[in-house]
Amino acid sequence: MEKDYYVCTGCGLLCDDIEVELEKNAVNKVYTACRVGVAHMKEGSRDSAFLVDGKPADEAAAIKEAALILKNAKNPLVFGLGTSTNEAQKLAIELAKKLSATLDDTSSFCLGPVVEALLQEKFKTCTLDDIRHKADVAIFWGADPSDSHPRHLSKFSYFPRGQEKQRGWEEERTAICVDIRKSHTAKICGNYFFQVPQGGDAEFIEALIAGLSGKIPKTSYNYPPKKLLELANILKGAKFGTIFVGLGLLYSLEDLGPLVRLLETLNEKAKGSFHLVPMVGHYNMRGFNENLFAETGYVNSVKFEEGAVKHGPEYSVVEALKAKAVDAALIIGSDPLSSLPRSIAKNLLEIPIITVDPCETLTSRKAKVAIRSGVSGVESGGSATRMDGVEVSFKPIVETNRPSDEEVLKKLMEAL
Ligand code: SF4
Numbered sequence: 001m002e003k004d005y006y007v008c009t010g011c012g013l014l015c016d017d018i019e020v021e022l023e024k025n026a027v028n029k030v031y032t033a034c035r036v037g038v039a040h041m042k043e044g045s046r047d048s049a050f051l052v053d054g055k056p057a058d059e060a061a062a063i064k065e066a067a068l069i070l071k072n073a074k075n076p077l078v079f080g081l082g083t084s085t086n087e088a089q090k091l092a093i094e095l096a097k098k099l100s101a102t103l104d105d106t107s108s109f110c111l112g113p114v115v116e117a118l119l120q121e122k123f124k125t126c127t128l129d130d131i132r133h134k135a136d137v138a139i140f141w142g143a144d145p146s147d148s149h150p151r152h153l154s155k156f157s158y159f160p161r162g163q164e165k166q167r168g169w170e171e172e173r174t175a176i177c178v179d180i181r182k183s184h185t186a187k188i189c190g191n192y193f194f195q196v197p198q199g200g201d202a203e204f205i206e207a208l209i210a211g212l213s214g215k216i217p218k219t220s221y222n223y224p225p226k227k228l229l230e231l232a233n234i235l236k237g238a239k240f241g242t243i244f245v246g247l248g249l250l251y252s253l254e255d256l257g258p259l260v261r262l263l264e265t266l267n268e269k270a271k272g273s274f275h276l277v278p279m280v281g282h283y284n285m286r287g288f289n290e291n292l293f294a295e296t297g298y299v300n301s302v303k304f305e306e307g308a309v310k311h312g313p314e315y316s317v318v319e320a321l322k323a324k325a326v327d328a329a330l331i332i333g334s335d336p337l338s339s340l341p342r343s344i345a346k347n348l349l350e351i352p353i354i355t356v357d358p359c360e361t362l363t364s365r366k367a368k369v370a371i372r373s374g375v376s377g378v379e380s381g382g383s384a385t386r387m388d389g390v391e392v393s394f395k396p397i398v399e400t401n402r403p404s405d406e407e408v409l410k411k412l413m414e415a416l
Pocket of ligand 1: 010012013032034038149151152
């Protein structure tokens with residue numbers, strides 16, 4: 001009998017080889033997934049909940065109240081969506097247009113700039129499947145996938161046998177880690193761990209470019225030139241290399257200039273080609289970026305107004321809240337009251353909040369209207385975009401009486 005495989009929406013890897021055992025419409029056992037995925041896939045199967053002013057309400061009343069809040073707002077904020085399907089994200093973009101809203105997701109303070117640069121073709125990129133089949137060098141830079149994406153190394157980037165990598169990691173792959181601390185991934189990389197001081201990545205990159213160009217690599221923090229030259233030589237010999245960019249690297253750089261120059265130098269000096277893949281955390285942050293980019297040419301931080309679209313840091317969630325520029329918030333699958341600095345997040349408490357989220361969060365507890373949606377990938381299906389840009393479709397595993405994000409957004413659109 002043919003087996004049923006499911007997709008895990010626990011992180012941006014969207015592993016599509018998951019087997020489950022069900023018991024009374026609940027996920028009882030999960031096979032193949034990592035510990036994060038197992039916990040995520042057992043998350044569903046709770047009762048439907050619609051709350052208005054913290055009290056249980058029926059669906060129609062909750063949607064009516066939410067629509068009223070949005071209608072009365074002059075500049076509502078639509079925020080979140082990194083854990084919503086592509087279908088829900090496209091509806092949210094339509095809704096934001098209809099409301100002349102400010103629209104943003106967590107990528108504006110996360111890996112958005114890297115995804116934007118990829119979509120603008122400033123970097124060469126590739127798929128995780130290309131990496132599994134062909135890559136001989138992988139650099140984890142400011143990223144620790146052993147903790148954040150636990151199957152990254154085993155499924156794609158280091159341990160698997162690939163079509164052109166039959167002799168495996170022992171002979172044919174080199175994993176390199178550049179980080180400020182000896183992470184779990186750094187330990188796997190062994191001697192190929194290059195520890196940089198906090199904020200020292202840009203200088204390390206420039207020194208590496210010097211090393212790749214036949215010069216003596218120097219840094220103000222006296223990184224051993226011999227070690228940098230050793231790294232430069234490994235990279236020069238690569239036939240198919242990838243840099244996995246994590247937040248640790250992005251937060252350390254003022255802009256992407258050093259990274260662009262490094263990729264250009266690598267593609268000039270190395271035997272083969274070098275690619276860049278962002279270590280996207282939320283399972284569909286990249287989907288949000290791509291969907292908004294297709295619609296507006298921007299990946300986040302936009303404001304719709306009379307058929308036009310404005311873009312800039314002032315339309316990011318952080319700046320919009322800081323400036324108190326928004327007067328209502330529809331927050332889908334995110335918890336800004338927990339994740340943003342208190343000095344900024346507290347401004348949310350001055351405006352009416354609507355949340356659509358499978359979980360009870362600090363933000364949902366403070367919401368005027370809180371809608372508990374189904375967990376996508378567990379209780380609702382759809383499609384999402386993996387960290388490397390590949391679209392993955394998935395079906396629900398269990399039935400629920402909770403609406404999906406997509407259904408909630410459809411109803412909100414109708415009610416407006
Ligand atoms: S690595 Fe990510 S997508 Fe894969 S099973 Fe773990 S949490 Fe799920």
